[in-house]
Amino acid sequence: MTAIRPGSPPGPALATGGFRHHDVLDLDDFALDEIELVFHTADGMKDVLGRDIKKAPALRGKSVVTLFYEASTRTRMSFELAGKALSADVLNLTASASSVTKGESLVDTVKTIEAMGVDVIVIRHSSSGAPYLAARVVEPAVINAGDGWHAHPTQALLDMYTIRERFGSLDGLKIAIVGDILHSRVARSNVWGLAKVGAAVTLCGPPTLLPSQWGGVTDTNGHQDGLPPPRITFDLEDALDGADVVMALRLQQERQEGGLLPSLGEYIARYQITPERLGWAKPGALLMHPGPVNEGVELSSDVVRGVQSVIDRQVASGLAVRMALLYLIAGGPQ
Amino acid sequence: MREKRILNGDDIRRALTRIAHEVLERNRGSDGMVVLGIRSRGVDLAERLGALIRHVESAGSRVEVGALDISLYRDDLSRRPLRPEVGATRLPGNLSGRTVLLVDDVLFTGRTVRAALDAITDFGRPRSIQLAVLVDRGHRELPIRADYVGKNLPTSLAEEVVVRLTETDGADEVVLLTPEKVAQ
Structure with missing residues (x-):
């Protein structure tokens, strides 16, 4: 017989204003309670990842684009798997294989992605501040997956x-x-x-x-x-x-x-x-x-x-944390 | 808001004891049963029901208790300004082939139960799923009904049913909150 204590104290989301970020650009403007909320949510996501069926429907009908201007294996795979585990549609755009090689600017690229109705854009760029520029010009949520020497x-x-x-x-x-x-x-x-x-x-x-x-x-x-x-x-x-x-x-x-x-x-x-x-x-x-x-x-x-x-x-934590972030920024009304 | 107490601690205990007997009678025992509470108050009720079932079946009942988090399965995620908090699901092993007794505090629109059924499906294929609730307040939006009900409570949509349990709220009671305008 296994009695499992629920251990469900009132969590951080209800105690405060919840997650208040539209974009995730750097941690300098994160409040402590938001960081705690990300961790608390990631605990729940780790739980999903431990199941036989590693998928929950929370982001069904949402789409995520990973737009990478720099090489990456783990960050990109991690975002892709995180989106898929929450049932979002994930598209990967690699700058070297896109119209960027024809001279398309960052703004044009993200505007195009926005026009296709995407909900979240995950950007890695060699220039510091590129995700900030993107977040200013488009409505979808922007997640910084590394910009220059600046932030990750x-x-x-x-x-x-x-x-x-x-x-x-x-x-x-x-x-x-x-x-x-x-x-x-x-x-x-x-x-x-x-x-x-x-x-x-x-x-x-x-x-x-x-x-x-x-x-x-x-x-x-x-x-x-x-x-x-x-x-x-x-x-x-x-x-x-x-x-x-x-x-x-x-x-x-x-x-x-x-x-x-x-x-x-x-x-x-x-x-x-x-x-x-x-x-x-x-x-x-x-x-x-x-x-x-x-x-x-x-x-x-x-x-x-x-x-x-x-x-x-x-690497394993990365998956749970990115699921938590995707859920917190894309799980509700924009 | 006018507050009216519907059940006190003794009433809740008696209702749960009756449900435990009903569950055992209908299932002819509790072999392979998992009592699964929906977070958060359903989990406390599931713990109590599990203990009562074990107590009634003194000849070594092997009923197990778990907790189910349904926040990732809600159908109203895109309508709520605040994301529901994600908790952890704790299951006592695989659910395939077992009888699951799903437990929640209040049955209202039925959407929480719908989400719980989806979540359970991701953990296996139970032999059967039954539903026990402390209060059924009506106003279903889905074709869902409870197998075991502590108290049927007709309500208006403007009213609110609050379940308080010792584990989380310090005392056991169920109260009905009625806005003054409706009360008059």
């Missing part, structure tokens, strides 16, 4: 969700983000999101790949835009000391070609996460990476598949 809000939400899955809460956790912070949209969105949920963030990398300070309006408490700024250090041991989570970023080859790194070898020698260095963090600390991993560069092969790695969990 769904990645940050899935990273935070993965951490919450293990620790229950993010409040007070120490998170070290290591690597090419300067050019990382993942790091930028995570810094916003993690600060809002009360985690303490340390950014670490070589001086040429770190911002000298975190931009924002500083108040008398030293807070920027009302949030504590991340700590910045060049010293990996200092960054990892006592960390609950170590998040490594992908090192892009063009950084070295651009003269920001003397050599790959030097980066590896000072910043690669190895089993020994992971030992500087708390015992059982989580190792994360947004993927794809340059094995042997930012992470050694043995930590990628080590017991502390939750890289595969991140």
